[in-house]
Structure formats: C-alpha cells, structure tokens
Amino acid sequence: MLRFEGLTRRFDDFTLFEHLRFSAGPGCFALRDEGGGGKTTLLGMLAGTVDAGNGKVWIDGRSMQSDPDAAKAALAVVPFDCMTAPMQTGRGFLEQRAAQRRVSVSADVLDLAERFSLTPHMEKRFEQMSTGTRRKFYLTAILFGAPRVILADEPTGGLDGPSRAVLIDLFTALGKDRCILFPTHDDEFADGCHATALNFPDSLMR
Secondary structure (H helix, E strand, O other), X not given: OEEEEEEEEEEOOEEEXXXXXXXXXXXXXXXXXXXXXXXXXXXXXXXXXXXXXXXXXXXXXXXXXXXXXXXXXXXXXEOOOOOOOOOXXXXXXXXXXXXXXXXXXXXXXXXXXXXXXXXXXXXXXXXXXXXXXXXXXXXXXXXXXXXXXXXXXXXXXOOOHHHHHHHHHHHHHHOOOOEEEEEOOOHHHHHHOOOEEEEOOHHHOO
C-alpha cells in the first residue's frame, strides 16, 4: 500500500537523511526517534507537498511522481499544525473535505465527531479552537473516501485521555485493511495501536 525508495534530503553540506526506503501493507507503523530529525519532512515527501528529488513514492500502487492525482486520491494526511484555513468552521471543514472526496458527511463521520466531543465546536472557526480540537477535526476527516494510506504527524498532540482512547480504537480498526504511518513520541499510544516500531531513520535504510 505504501512504498518509497531513494528519499534523500540535504541542506547545503548537511544531510538530514538519505536513501530511505520502505514497503508496507495494512497495519500501523510508528516512526520513533529522540529528536526532530526529519520525520515531518519525510511525511511531506510522501504526501507530495515536499519535493522528493530523485526519490520515488507509491501510494496504493500509484506513483506520486507520475500520477500524483491518483496517488493523492488514495491518501489522507493529518498535518502537525492542522491550521490550513483559520477562518473556516469545523462544520465547513468537514463539508469541504467531503466535497473534495465526492462523498457526503455520513453517519459514521458524525458518529466519530461525537466520540471526539466535537459537536459543540462545529460552528467555531479553526482560529478559535485548541490544537487538540483542530487535530480531532482532521482525524475525523480521514474517514472520507476510504483512503488506503493515512499519514498522521504526531496524531496525539493536544489530545486528552478520552480522545487518545478513541484514536487508538480508530487506528486499530483502520489498520486492519489500511496502512497508517505516524511519527510519535507517545509510546503508550503506539503500543495501544499495536504499531510496528520503526526507529527513524535507521529502520528505513535497509
């Protein structure tokens, strides 16, 4: 479902990482390290928002380099800041994401929003929300269009205990037939999702 090879990122004489490669089917995969050494940059390359240079990325068999529209259609991304449009309301965000996927805001999406305690925040603008609330809207939106690959940057950032439990249930269920890759410093969360630990970048240099 997710495959990449030859991913390298350099800044002048400094090499952030080089020759990364990985291939995985369904399941949860947690990128772990002790610092901030390029995991967000890697996710940007996989999502097609950061230039992959001579590297190659495939999302559910679609090449991000030669067929980016098809690759992105099979992908859902939860960014680190979750603040794309500060003036947009929570409800407007969900409706926009549904329209982009050519689906409706279905009962399962509204049920997940309720489990995340988002109902009181539907008419708030993103600039009025906490980091955790914004993140929960993005996490709810991954249900639209049944993406095959999910990239989530520090998915528990700003979440309280009950929301972390909801997210563990969500990732565990989705990981049965989808590939979920997420950087995290939350070992308890990763273990709760039964995620395969990938020490970054060493596990991606084999």
